[in-house]
Amino acid sequence: MSLFWRLGIGFLLLLGLCWGSASLSAWVQTRDTINELFDTQQLLFAKRLMALDLAAPDSAALPKNKALLHRHRGDQDDDALAFAVFTRDGKPVLNDGENGRRLPFDAEAQGFHDGRLTNDDDAWRFVWLTTPDGRHRIVVGQEWEYREDMATALVASSIVPWLVALPLMLLLLLGLVWRELRPLKQIAQQLAQRAPDDATPLAAGRLPQEVKPLIAALNGLFSRISTMMQRERRFTSDAAHELRSPLAALRVQSEVVQLAADDEAMRLHGLRQLDAGIQRATRLVDQLLTLSRAEADDARSAFQPVALQPLLQEAVTAQRSAADSAHITLQLAATARPVIQGHALLLSLLVRNLLENAIRYTPEGSEVVVTLESRSLRVEDNGAGLSEAEMQRLGERFWRPPGQEKSGSGLGLSIVRNVAQLHSMQLSFSQRQGGGLCVALRW
Missing domain, CATH: 3.30.565.10 (Histidine kinase-like ATPase, C-terminal domain)
Known part of the structure; x- marks a missing residue:
């Protein structure tokens, strides 16, 4: 798999992981904040109910919202809050006229508790207070689903725009990566089309700073390879040129030895000349090899x-x-x-x-x-x-x-x-x- 696709998949996974973690964290924090806010609101509402004259209320139930407002009622939710007031023996004294009529009486509860309305399976959050004179019990309730819907709506309002923006961000990011990787592809094409003996330096161009040391190292390698090839060519050329004369002389001396026949003096002279020629050729080869070795840069190591x-x-x-x-x-x-x-x-x-x-x-x-x-x-x-x-x-x-x-x-x-x-x-x-x-x- 290419680097481009690896980066693309990696970015997608990282963005998904980060977005999912941020969404979960935001939902938990928002839910906790809303619970704290509504718990405070419920308790404050219950305390205000304690300030009412509950001795002789005009009616056990307040009018329904629809009866009070026939038009322009706004966007209401009946599960936002419900309340009811009971005597110590459980007789209803006052309620909101909506869900408050179904709030169950509990003679022992004090503070916050979870429960359900009468003939209802939905979970509710209740707060119970007793009036200072001990004659009445006050309960204020709120449906848990209302709180969760509120938390979900708040989180969605902040996260959904990011969910829409993430694909666009990913596309722009991949486009940027593709654009930045183009010079590397061009360098790869140059290397693929490069002749073995081409020592021309690679152009750094608009390559990233992190890649330029690699290009500099490659250019140095090309230069050293070119120098080595030139040295080897020069050695081969020098050896071919300089050994031609000693080898020709050796062949002449060999012919002299062969033509000497019974002439012992001529044969000994030819053998001595042949031996001297071999020594000169050996010394020449040794010097050529030494010169080649002395020109090698790797000798510094x-x-x-x-x-x-x-x-x-x-x-x-x-x-x-x-x-x-x-x-x-x-x-x-x-x-x-x-x-x-x-x-x-x-x-x-x-x-x-x-x-x-x-x-x-x-x-x-x-x-x-x-x-x-x-x-x-x-x-x-x-x-x-x-x-x-x-x-x-x-x-x-x-x-x-x-x-x-x-x-x-x-x-x-x-x-x-x-x-x-x-x-x-x-x-x-x-x-x-x-x-x-x-x-x-x-x-």
């Missing part, structure tokens, strides 16, 4: 406190053999022990790529100095350095400075840049005093 000084020590130790093979001095100078919120694996990959680049592209006999401070990390070498124009392009995907003799894919500093951005670090490149390149990270 795995952030935790990371101590940089032990991380740098491990990275320097891991690169020590490569530096020794290239006759490069690798030094670590830590003047502080900062702890930052980050992804430990990605930070270790950042440091590893900085050290690998420095060792790979620094001439033999040089030195690479890693300096750790409380708010910064620097990796400096004393190589040939780069021009200002070349430093501006450092970190671009698959870009390498011209004239490089060392093999590489141009992804190392791209990984560094993406990991730095993920950790809100500022990455900068500058010329080192005395020659060389300085890569600095600040947080």
Whole structure:
């Protein structure tokens, strides 16, 4: 069942329940008020009868209403009040000439009592008083049905208009709900017709304030999905583009090995080249996967406190053999022990790529100095350095400075840049005093 119909049925039940409860409460309160009013009226009327001279009334019964008023008698009810006066032994002295003639005598009753008229089954309300001299008994009665009809009429006069207004109110309320739900239906239609790769934000329009956070969350989700799809497409495109050359080289080396026949030297050379090509392809795939992971926004969910000084020590130790093979001095100078919120694996990959680049592209006999401070990390070498124009392009995907003799894919500093951005670090490149390149990270 739709939300519209659920709300409609719910409103109908709530309105019916509230109207029924209000009607019952109004009827009970009105009935109690009328009973109090008429009890007071009966007692007051009986007290006024006590003030009459009942010793020698002219007649035992007053004239009937019809005899007194032949015309213009108004809207009367004979059950409104009836009275009778008796002697102590039950002899009728005076009555109203209507129902008072049938009021039964009761020698013991005093105050309010319920009873019936003579030869009548309708319930009446009686009040009995005895005159101060004890010679007469006065009774004033009123039919219960008269009181109930009065209470029902008063309640109906106030509730019936609401009974008429409730259906109209319900229709207007349902119309308002339908009007307010229309934007949600339009959003549902937009989502149903939306292309899988469409990242266009949904327009909030005249949506209720309570729904706008949901639309904002959906727009954020669409943006993240679009970014993820673009990243996956870029990864696929980069992998297809960059693996083409290494795979072609591997195929050539495989052919060389096959053509070597009995030439042992050529076959060994081909196998060595094949092994080197496999290592380069493996390293390229590893870098592509690392770059893709570094670009993922969800890596922030795995952030935790990371101590940089032990991380740098491990990275320097891991690169020590490569530096020794290239006759490069690798030094670590830590003047502080900062702890930052980050992804430990990605930070270790950042440091590893900085050290690998420095060792790979620094001439033999040089030195690479890693300096750790409380708010910064620097990796400096004393190589040939780069021009200002070349430093501006450092970190671009698959870009390498011209004239490089060392093999590489141009992804190392791209990984560094993406990991730095993920950790809100500022990455900068500058010329080192005395020659060389300085890569600095600040947080």
